[in-house]
Amino acid sequence: METSSPTPPHRMDPADGCPHADNARLLARGAVASVVLPGGIEGMVVLGHEALREFLQHPEVAKDARHFTALREGRIEPGWPLMTFATVEGMTTADGADHRRLRSLISRAFTPRRVEELRPRVEELAAAPPRRPTALRDELLIRIQAMDGVEPAVTRELIEERMSWARGKLDRYLRTRDRLLDGRTEEEYLSGADRIGPYLTLLGGIAFEQENLRWCERVLAVLEQRVALG
Known part of the structure; x- marks a missing residue:
């Protein structure tokens, strides 16, 4: 997997700016970038579809919250804005048999036939004029x-x-x-x-x-x- 050259870590702020532009800028550097999450929590992000697929399929990658070092050590303050993403029980935070079971349920819900049935509604939403984003916090x-x-x-x-x-x-x-x-x-x-x-x-x-x-x-x-x- 290609990695980016050493650069100062990107400070992530979920309440500010345009995250998609930040993602594009980081991806231009490479597939992996160091970041600082809210609260000064250091981490890494994997960018791009192929790189993320490779990362998630690696047998040593775990997603369960018990592997979140800062959370386990008590360094995450109450009300941390990314807490739900890290701790909610679901397919994105499950490992092993639990992940396979949940993925099976999702796969049955989004069969090629079902996705094709959703096409008219998706195209309708895509064609609608976008709402103007709030430029300021x-x-x-x-x-x-x-x-x-x-x-x-x-x-x-x-x-x-x-x-x-x-x-x-x-x-x-x-x-x-x-x-x-x-x-x-x-x-x-x-x-x-x-x-x-x-x-x-x-x-x-x-x-x-x-x-x-x-x-x-x-x-x-x-x-x-x-x-x-x-």
């Missing part, structure tokens, strides 16, 4: 909504922090885009590359953070104007 928007009566400097600090975060992510996305293009124009890449899904996802992440920055710049301009007016 709800937590920040709530604090901005309640900003009246708060010192402008406090609000400015919040916005500048968000801008710094967005610029950092945008810079990483742009570097990944340049690496994927490798001197080609976007039109050349999209017409000749074997896989364009990661690139198109990356474009979504770029647009996402650019929209964040535009909004932040607008908020700062309004704050400056109100301070000037007294």
Whole structure:
């Protein structure tokens, strides 16, 4: 299995940004990447369908929560945002006979015939106009909504922090885009590359953070104007 070259671990935040663009950026580095989960928990992610299939089929890979070292050692705080994914009992966390039993049930539910029966509904959903994603974290928007009566400097600090975060992510996305293009124009890449899904996802992440920055710049301009007016 191909692994990525040593780089600073990617800090994962399930409540922020565009995860698909982050995944595309990490996949451009290699099939395996080091990450820091919420709470400072170190880990690794396996990216790409073939690499993940190879990983999950390895006889030494276990998914049961009892193998989660940080959880076993008591380093996971109550309310950890990824707790459900790690501990819920189901096919994705079962091993051995339990996994085979649950997979058998799923396989019977999703036969080729059943999947074909679902095709019209899936195509209908895919053709519907997408809902516009929320470009900013709800937590920040709530604090901005309640900003009246708060010192402008406090609000400015919040916005500048968000801008710094967005610029950092945008810079990483742009570097990944340049690496994927490798001197080609976007039109050349999209017409000749074997896989364009990661690139198109990356474009979504770029647009996402650019929209964040535009909004932040607008908020700062309004704050400056109100301070000037007294």
